[in-house]
Amino acid sequence: MSQVRPLPASRVLPKTHQHQLLAEFVGTAALLCAVIGSGIMAERLSGGNTAIALLANTLATVFALYVLIEVLGPISGAHFNPLVTLVLWSKGLPAQEASPQRAILFIAAQLLGAVAGAWAAHAMFDVSVLQFSSKLRGGWNAAGQFSGWGQWLAEAVATAGLILVVLRAPKDKAAALVACYIGAAYWFTASTSFANPAAVLGRMLSDSFAGIAPTSAPGFVIAELAGAGMGVLLSRWLGETTIETA
Amino acid sequence: MSQVRPLPASRVLPKTHQHQLLAEFVGTAALLCAVIGSGIMAERLSGGNTAIALLANTLATVFALYVLIEVLGPISGAHFNPLVTLVLWSKGLPAQEASPQRAILFIAAQLLGAVAGAWAAHAMFDVSVLQFSSKLRGGWNAAGQFSGWGQWLAEAVATAGLILVVLRAPKDKAAALVACYIGAAYWFTASTSFANPAAVLGRMLSDSFAGIAPTSAPGFVIAELAGAGMGVLLSRWLGETTIETA
Amino acid sequence: MSQVRPLPASRVLPKTHQHQLLAEFVGTAALLCAVIGSGIMAERLSGGNTAIALLANTLATVFALYVLIEVLGPISGAHFNPLVTLVLWSKGLPAQEASPQRAILFIAAQLLGAVAGAWAAHAMFDVSVLQFSSKLRGGWNAAGQFSGWGQWLAEAVATAGLILVVLRAPKDKAAALVACYIGAAYWFTASTSFANPAAVLGRMLSDSFAGIAPTSAPGFVIAELAGAGMGVLLSRWLGETTIETA
Amino acid sequence: MSQVRPLPASRVLPKTHQHQLLAEFVGTAALLCAVIGSGIMAERLSGGNTAIALLANTLATVFALYVLIEVLGPISGAHFNPLVTLVLWSKGLPAQEASPQRAILFIAAQLLGAVAGAWAAHAMFDVSVLQFSSKLRGGWNAAGQFSGWGQWLAEAVATAGLILVVLRAPKDKAAALVACYIGAAYWFTASTSFANPAAVLGRMLSDSFAGIAPTSAPGFVIAELAGAGMGVLLSRWLGETTIETA
Numbered sequence: 001m002s003q004v005r006p007l008p009a010s011r012v013l014p015k016t017h018q019h020q021l022l023a024e025f026v027g028t029a030a031l032l033c034a035v036i037g038s039g040i041m042a043e044r045l046s047g048g049n050t051a052i053a054l055l056a057n058t059l060a061t062v063f064a065l066y067v068l069i070e071v072l073g074p075i076s077g078a079h080f081n082p083l084v085t086l087v088l089w090s091k092g093l094p095a096q097e098a099s100p101q102r103a104i105l106f107i108a109a110q111l112l113g114a115v116a117g118a119w120a121a122h123a124m125f126d127v128s129v130l131q132f133s134s135k136l137r138g139g140w141n142a143a144g145q146f147s148g149w150g151q152w153l154a155e156a157v158a159t160a161g162l163i164l165v166v167l168r169a170p171k172d173k174a175a176a177l178v179a180c181y182i183g184a185a186y187w188f189t190a191s192t193s194f195a196n197p198a199a200v201l202g203r204m205l206s207d208s209f210a211g212i213a214p215t216s217a218p219g220f221v222i223a224e225l226a227g228a229g230m231g232v233l234l235s236r237w238l239g240e241t242t243i244e245t246a
Numbered sequence: 247m248s249q250v251r252p253l254p255a256s257r258v259l260p261k262t263h264q265h266q267l268l269a270e271f272v273g274t275a276a277l278l279c280a281v282i283g284s285g286i287m288a289e290r291l292s293g294g295n296t297a298i299a300l301l302a303n304t305l306a307t308v309f310a311l312y313v314l315i316e317v318l319g320p321i322s323g324a325h326f327n328p329l330v331t332l333v334l335w336s337k338g339l340p341a342q343e344a345s346p347q348r349a350i351l352f353i354a355a356q357l358l359g360a361v362a363g364a365w366a367a368h369a370m371f372d373v374s375v376l377q378f379s380s381k382l383r384g385g386w387n388a389a390g391q392f393s394g395w396g397q398w399l400a401e402a403v404a405t406a407g408l409i410l411v412v413l414r415a416p417k418d419k420a421a422a423l424v425a426c427y428i429g430a431a432y433w434f435t436a437s438t439s440f441a442n443p444a445a446v447l448g449r450m451l452s453d454s455f456a457g458i459a460p461t462s463a464p465g466f467v468i469a470e471l472a473g474a475g476m477g478v479l480l481s482r483w484l485g486e487t488t489i490e491t492a
Numbered sequence: 493m494s495q496v497r498p499l500p501a502s503r504v505l506p507k508t509h510q511h512q513l514l515a516e517f518v519g520t521a522a523l524l525c526a527v528i529g530s531g532i533m534a535e536r537l538s539g540g541n542t543a544i545a546l547l548a549n550t551l552a553t554v555f556a557l558y559v560l561i562e563v564l565g566p567i568s569g570a571h572f573n574p575l576v577t578l579v580l581w582s583k584g585l586p587a588q589e590a591s592p593q594r595a596i597l598f599i600a601a602q603l604l605g606a607v608a609g610a611w612a613a614h615a616m617f618d619v620s621v622l623q624f625s626s627k628l629r630g631g632w633n634a635a636g637q638f639s640g641w642g643q644w645l646a647e648a649v650a651t652a653g654l655i656l657v658v659l660r661a662p663k664d665k666a667a668a669l670v671a672c673y674i675g676a677a678y679w680f681t682a683s684t685s686f687a688n689p690a691a692v693l694g695r696m697l698s699d700s701f702a703g704i705a706p707t708s709a710p711g712f713v714i715a716e717l718a719g720a721g722m723g724v725l726l727s728r729w730l731g732e733t734t735i736e737t738a
Numbered sequence: 739m740s741q742v743r744p745l746p747a748s749r750v751l752p753k754t755h756q757h758q759l760l761a762e763f764v765g766t767a768a769l770l771c772a773v774i775g776s777g778i779m780a781e782r783l784s785g786g787n788t789a790i791a792l793l794a795n796t797l798a799t800v801f802a803l804y805v806l807i808e809v810l811g812p813i814s815g816a817h818f819n820p821l822v823t824l825v826l827w828s829k830g831l832p833a834q835e836a837s838p839q840r841a842i843l844f845i846a847a848q849l850l851g852a853v854a855g856a857w858a859a860h861a862m863f864d865v866s867v868l869q870f871s872s873k874l875r876g877g878w879n880a881a882g883q884f885s886g887w888g889q890w891l892a893e894a895v896a897t898a899g900l901i902l903v904v905l906r907a908p909k910d911k912a913a914a915l916v917a918c919y920i921g922a923a924y925w926f927t928a929s930t931s932f933a934n935p936a937a938v939l940g941r942m943l944s945d946s947f948a949g950i951a952p953t954s955a956p957g958f959v960i961a962e963l964a965g966a967g968m969g970v971l972l973s974r975w976l977g978e979t980t981i982e983t984a
Contacts, residue, residue, distance in 0.1 A: 019975075019976055019977035022975060022976055023976060026972065026976070030899070033895075034922050034925075034926040036926075037925070037926035037927065037928070038922070038925035038926040041792075041925050041926070041928070042925065045788040045789035046787070046788075047787050047788070047789065048293070049291075049292065049293050049298065049787070049789070050291040050292075051288055051291035051292035051295070051298045051302055052298060052787065052789045052793070053789060055298070055302055055305070056789055056792070056796075056925055057925075058302075058305065059793070059796065059921065059922075060921070060922045060924075060926050061922075062309075063919070064918075064919075064922040064926065066914075066918050067903060067915050067918050067919045070911060070915055071903055071915065072976075075976060075977065120895065123887075123888065123891055124888050124889075124892040124895060124927055124928040124929075125888055125928045126885070126886035126888035126928070147372070149372070150370050150372035151370075153369055153370050154370040157279075157366065161276070165313060165317055168317050169316070169317060170316070173316060176312075177316055177317065180309040180310075180312050181309070181310075181313045183306070184280055184284070184305075184306045184307075184309035184313065187280075187284035187287050187303075187306035188279055188280040188281075188283035188284040188306050188310065188367065189283065189370055190283070190287070190370040190371045190372070191370075237265075237268060238265055238269060238272070238318075238321060239262070239265035239321065294539070295537075295538070295539050295541070295544065296537040296538075296539070297534055297537035297538035297539065297541070297544045297545060297548055298544060300533075300537060300548070301544070301547065304551065308555075394618035395615075395618070396615065396616050396617055396618035397616075399615055399616050400616040403525075407522070411563055414563050415562070416562070422558075423558075423559050423562055423563065426555040426559050429551065429552070429555040430526050430530070430551075430552045430553075430555035430559065433526075433530035433534065433548055433549075433551070433552035434525055434526040434527075434529030434530040434533070434556065434613065436532075436533070436616040436617045436618070483514060484514055484515060484518070484564075484567060485508070485511035485567065540785070541783075541784065541785050541787070542783040542784075542785070543780055543783035543784035543785065543787070543791060543794055546794070547794055547797070550794075550797065554801075639864070640864035641861075641864070642861065642863055642864035643862075645861055645862050646862040649858065653768070656809065657805060657809055660809050661808070668804075669804075669805050669808055669809065672802075672804050673801065673802075673805045675797065675798070675801040676772055676797075676798045676799075676801035676802040676805065678798075679772075679776035679779050679780065679797070679798035680771055680772040680774075680775030680776040680798050680802065680859065681775065682775070682779070682862040682863045682864070683862075726764065729757075729760060730757055730760055730761060730764070730810075730813060731754070731813065
């Protein structure tokens, strides 16, 4: 269609690594764009019936996740989630490539992608690009009263399940399994299953259906960290023999 | 993420068997958590339109079943259902492993898992963990009047179909086929297709969308037993030649 | 679960053929039971929103068709539709087995199955087993006024598409393709895509969401026959080289 | 079913090429018929809830796209979209066949198919065959006021994503990936993702749910062209090494 200028020679990373970071950036951006954009569309069209809005949000997320993991997985593994990157790095995966530097750059690409994805959704729907969510989720309501531990437990459960699926899914079915898992967890967890600190960041920046107030974000991220640990343990207890247990 | 203490040496079962029981426990818990949790979420959001609530409940169940069978199937076979365990045991499946002791422990793990799953859903949605359903299903209404045989027939049909699918599905498509079968049966059977005594137990403990009153439970379980028998016969009549018919 | 008495020795058909007829009977019964049962459930729950009812009816039909074709296809080919049987027989498929007698018995099994399926749905939902639809579809409205050719054209289009999919689907994807095709055609054809004379018979016997008045049935069946012919021609024009064109 | 007259000997294209053009015509017609027909059905049944209508429209489109690409892909590659044809032709795909003449005829077949599909939908739903949409999309509202760049950005994003999926999907998963991508993009792009100039043409001819006013069409097509270019670049930046970058 047109000429592409060669990438600047000053980049220090090997080319393949650049492709991986771009894939993580693009994939996480597209994921957040899908989650937030479909949430805006669904809220606008659903006439106040939140169940219909969440159904549409669920379908769009499941379809998008499936496509993104299939298409970008061969490049970067399609993490799109700092906890997935951390868990795989902690297990030395992928072999010969798992370095702290790589994990940190992956996470940076994911966080930048999440922000870009939220902003792209806002631009498409003609709303302010820069905004912050006012939707309190978990812990305390607007009056400052404690509303229960449920949302945090839900995030922990959601993330534990996601990590279990990521660690145990057969490679050729991973895209479908992760997408379907999130589709189920949107409904069976009380928090609609963020299960991803990059998603928390992107959603924090959107005052819409899928948003989360910045004050609620730390609770969600801590719960997700705990859940990721639970997922790792659960996978081990189910007989993961390739991992050292000492 | 952290160290795992070795499992106590006093366990008498071989390690593989422990993994299987844990898989049956975790899988049945996750299944019931998905069924009950998505039912609570759907009822809260659907503004009184029960069809939308059941649609969401259906999608969450289908996605969850598919993922659980794919992920845990390689460990335990992913029964999550005492009738599936009984039918396979009665056929001597899996070869060399089918013992009465194994079947009993599987069923115990499933029943415990169903209870744990219901309770986990309640904890996530900040409702009382311990509760009992008041939803009458089948036989008699709240006024004590007989309301027809339909719900019981529906459970028998639902279970017969499930067993037929379990016995005849090609191994690599079993997860998708069982999940889709249940998705259809949620709608075409009048009982929304429990088809699983462990599910009856878990749902009995939840006064929510997916619940069943304890007084209605025995009727459902008996119908499911009859349906499982019908499913075994139907599979045989369709030409199952590897099973002794005498 | 129990002993099975040997089938009576007086049957003249080879055993394999009996299995095929049973598979066509059971499959068509289950299909109609799913279509009609989910229609009744959806209509009861949807609070008058017909789009939600048809969405649920669509999902249940797609799931059921996929499961039935995968599970029973290895036995009989999973026609469940007289036009599929006729088209395949006219092409001499399956090789060495395509006889007029076989085609006639297949169609008889399908028609009996359709009736049994409708009645099973009625029994499960505690409504009269024997009933006739009063829903006029195509041609004339209740006042006897001609309402347009659209419904008949829709049935022809729906059936042409189904036959095209049946003739050209790769064998290992046929179940998913037929199921998805019908799922789409429920919405894009004005008639909600019966595309099957056995389905017309079963639905004629149900005064519910999925029903069709007996007076509307002949128009639908004629349109389906024309559509099947169009599907055969279209497949040929697309380069079906194994079929004689003279 | 009946005899087919041989195609006239005067055709200059080799037979295989004729099959391809017919496949592009039939596939694009069926796609537009599915999009527009399901839009009409959904709007009629949804009682004014646009989210439910778009959900049904989405499901029908996803199912139809999946089936059409699987069934017609082996014949023509199942482009159904001038931009897909242009992008593949610009890359010299398929090898040995990519000529300007072929690309032009493909696009002509797609545009004719889109018109035929819109008209077929209208005929089935008993509305005027020839009509024009009055639905303004993008740029200016009915009062002539500029309403923002969002819709055009959305079309560019939607098309970039589609081209990325087309260029990078594994061949055996392309049908599912393209269908799921469009299903997601119906919701996450503000424009409901036309992403196809042939679709713009067909929808322009339908004053219904899926329509677009002729005055809005040029903006959409230009945005799609820009998006296709972005998709080509993005695929290159992700490491497409078989393409010359000079």
